[in-house]
Amino acid sequence: MGILGTNKTEEEHLRSAAGVDESSGVRRQSSSSYTGSSAYETADEYDEQSMADEPQQRAAVSSEGIAPGAVTDSVVPTVSPSDDDNSTIQEPTVLRDTESAVNTVEDFEAPELDGEDALNRRYTIERIATHRSIDEDAEAELRHELTKNSTHKSDGPEAVEISSLQWDGPDDKENPQNWPQWRKWHVTFSVAAICLCVSLGSSLYVSGVPELEHHFKISQELAIVGLTLYLIGLAFGPVFAAPLSEMIGRQWIYIVSLPVSMLFTMGIGLAQNIETILILRFFCGLIASPAMAIAGGSISDIWSPDQIGFAMAMFCLAPFLGPILGPIIGNFAAEYKDWRWTMWVSLMFSGAALPFVLALPETYKPVLLAKRAEKRGIKLVKPEVNSEYVKKVLVFTMLKPMEMLFVEPIVLVFSIYIAFVFAVLFGFFEAFPIIFISVYRMDQGISGLPFIGVGFGLMLGVVFYIYLDKVYYFPKNADGTRGKRDENGNIIWDAPESRLFIGKVGAVCLPISLFWLGWTSRKSVHWIVPTLSGIFFGFGLILIFFTVILYFSMSFPPSSVASALAANNFLRYVLAAVFPLFTVQMYERLHIDWASSLFGFIALALVPVPFVFGIYGAKLRGSSKYGYAAFFKKLAADKAAAAAAAAQATPAPQANDTTSSSEKTAEDGEFAVEKDVSHKA
Missing domain, CATH: 1.20.1250.20 (MFS general substrate transporter like domains)
Structure with missing residues (x-):
């Protein structure tokens, strides 16, 4: 099975249909951030040659995506490195693009990639070259959908x-x-x-x-x-x-x-x-x-x-x-x-x-x-903002996130997971006063201080994540670059499931903290002991949060990532809104030990989630309606439709047309350059 979750044969077919050239690649630049960390941008520095090529790409490609299937003229300046390793822009050449703006750079050489990396190259090349984040790419696609087939005023x-x-x-x-x-x-x-x-x-x-x-x-x-x-x-x-x-x-x-x-x-x-x-x-x-x-x-x-x-x-x-x-x-x-x-x-x-x-x-x-x-x-x-425009806004901002919440197992399960943990945090607003005022007879002001343990755990989780990111996911190489490389110096791309390790650590910490809190909150045990349980809770909470964000951003194209995160955000706050309403009654009837243990047993039942997705995640992504496999199938279909439309629109050559092919190409090139210059802002 390939990284995409499909078999190798299907990945080869998708690569071919989407027009991905196996002989070319992309040295991707990324970060540890969930916003800039796309599925397969897993090196956060270019090598020396990539850095020299970067100005070429940024000058060549518009930073706003064009819908798959659009026909555009793209001007790509050629670059020759100078003596001081800075790139100078030479006279531009013209590329005719019948797929999307992401296909305008064809001569960007890098180590050969395979599987999902090769498929993803065609989609991410323009965003990486222009330093675009997932947020910007998702917003560009939203803007395109809102304006597509709409009337305009100018x-x-x-x-x-x-x-x-x-x-x-x-x-x-x-x-x-x-x-x-x-x-x-x-x-x-x-x-x-x-x-x-x-x-x-x-x-x-x-x-x-x-x-x-x-x-x-x-x-x-x-x-x-x-x-x-x-x-x-x-x-x-x-x-x-x-x-x-x-x-x-x-x-x-x-x-x-x-x-x-x-x-x-x-x-x-x-x-x-x-x-x-x-x-x-x-x-x-x-x-x-x-x-x-x-x-x-x-x-x-x-x-x-x-x-x-x-x-x-x-x-x-x-x-x-x-x-x-x-x-x-x-x-x-x-x-x-x-x-x-x-x-x-x-x-x-x-x-x-x-x-x-x-x-x-x-x-x-x-x-x-x-x-x-x-x-x-x-x-x-x-x-023009009309009823059709408003309808598209509602579909993109409300209906799609809700649909993903119910039809995408990755989104549904992980959203429930982080929503539960977040809701327990808000349940603590009622549980902590019961524990530290009723049991330890603290004044109201003092009873809030045990939350310091949760805050300390959050900060430890951030430090742990940054350490893993710098040392394990993006280690520094001898030449100063970052990212895993093989013996030939080629970048090794991680599958999305690699980021689930963070969640596995957090998942184990959460039930420990809840059982710890429940069975140490008694007069015979010093108050510092249940307070220290908050460190494990905060540590597990932030790691689960990072895992959800990273796994979503690596499993779906940017516009779908935005919808998945919106669905996650909605469920997280709705569930957190409900928990405080019954927390007091639960602690009064079940008492501190079993009420906290009830949360602990739920957290314990959720521990296998990152482990299960580590095994079956690739298969689920391969069959996903909004995953990368489905995206590339759509890209291939759009390409085929655009090619068919272009073939129908191309007039038959006239007998009296004596203009040579080379002259025609030169004229088209001059027109494209003039048009690009006039549109430059």
């Missing part, structure tokens, strides 16, 4: 598509990946701060629940609904994030969502009845969530694939640290002030981040290029 017949715009060159200072380091880190820490503030708002509220019950004379279940509605808002908000960022970019989503969510937080703090609190909590989560949904895209906008790994790993920590910091800080605020101060603390965190957020620059490439094109007087084609 200023005249000379208007051009945004996807045809390109940076002036590899050193273009307006390209976010060429920004100075301080500016990149400003963006990184600012968007991480937004995610921290939004996730912090979920758990801070829980600290004020006891006083809410007393103040408004309500049940504990009704008070907890404020957390449930906030998480439901976080689940549904990202549905609107992708199409919204397509139209207005990322900058305005940050600038608008954070201040508006702060106003809703202020309204909660000033509310005089529980009905107002619950309604405002839902809208607070709904409005704040789009910023979280696009934050990963902002990171991939500014960091090149060989730099993004560390930045993304640190960034992924923020949404998990938020719920951990909530009880640690909020319990003291609720004890020494009142429940309203949990909202004021949330406002303080958001207010501290607000100046940096307001100073965030736009990083989304199509928006930046469109603005520059308009300044240069280039007219752009703009899609």
Whole structure:
């Protein structure tokens, strides 16, 4: 069986049908990040010759994908290395592409690849050459689907598509990946701060629940609904994030969502009845969530694939640290002030981040290029937002993720897994007070400190992941490059199942932590012992999360990865919204030992998941409706359809046509060059 999950014969057939030349290859550049880590981009540095060729590829190919089956003229400058190893662009040549924009580079030489790597080359070559991430590629495909077969409005017949715009060159200072380091880190820490503030708002509220019950004379279940509605808002908000960022970019989503969510937080703090609190909590989560949904895209906008790994790993920590910091800080605020101060603390965190957020620059490439094109007087084609456009948005952002959740075993099982673990974390907001207040007689403020153990475990998990990434998955070679190589120096590509090792370690840690917590939480055992169980829980949680993200990104093409992650995000927050509603009753009826053990037994039943997918994952991917095998079958069908359409549209040669073939080719080439120059932005 091949890496794709299909047999070798079928992979050979798909390679041939998709037009993949076995004699050519791609030296891929990637990172450890889930955003930049596609299925088969597993080396995060080019070798010396690849680096010399990189400017050629970036100058040659548009960074926005063109749909398979489209017929385009692509201008590929030839490159000759100079004495100082820098590449100089010579006179361009013209390639006629009848498949997709990813097929425009045919002369990129590299070690010979086989199986899925050869199949994937045709799809990933343009993205790797231009440093495009999975987020950018998925958004490009979404933009194409939204504008395909739609009416357009423009200023005249000379208007051009945004996807045809390109940076002036590899050193273009307006390209976010060429920004100075301080500016990149400003963006990184600012968007991480937004995610921290939004996730912090979920758990801070829980600290004020006891006083809410007393103040408004309500049940504990009704008070907890404020957390449930906030998480439901976080689940549904990202549905609107992708199409919204397509139209207005990322900058305005940050600038608008954070201040508006702060106003809703202020309204909660000033509310005089529980009905107002619950309604405002839902809208607070709904409005704040789009910023979280696009934050990963902002990171991939500014960091090149060989730099993004560390930045993304640190960034992924923020949404998990938020719920951990909530009880640690909020319990003291609720004890020494009142429940309203949990909202004021949330406002303080958001207010501290607000100046940096307001100073965030736009990083989304199509928006930046469109603005520059308009300044240069280039007219752009703009899609008309009508009912058909809205329908496509709903299909891409809602229906496809839900379909993948039910028809793709990989998406369904791993989404349930991480959703359960995430929900247990939110269940701890109710379980920890029962354990550390009822059993160990801690004050409310002190009872939040055991969450430090979970936070420490999260940080250990990130360190462990980065270590594996640098030492095992992308080891440094003697020549300074990274990535596994054979005895001939050729890169060795890992199958997606190789990343399941991280999940196997995390899967074993989770039930250990839950049984540990349940059977050591008693007066005869020092409080530090159940607190230390949180280290194993945080460690296992972050490793399972990394595994899900990596395995999804390596098992599906980018647009399907986006839908799979959207489905995962939706289920994760919905399940987390439900767990706190019954956690207290469960711990009261089953007691601490068996209630924690019930979670432990579920976690124990889920331990085989990464091991089972390690055995059967390739077969499941091979039969997947949205996997790479299905993608290449579609690519082959599109190629055949485009070739048939081109054959029908080609007029028969006229007898009086005395123009030679070479003259005709030269004329076509001149026209293509002129057209490319006129569309350059």
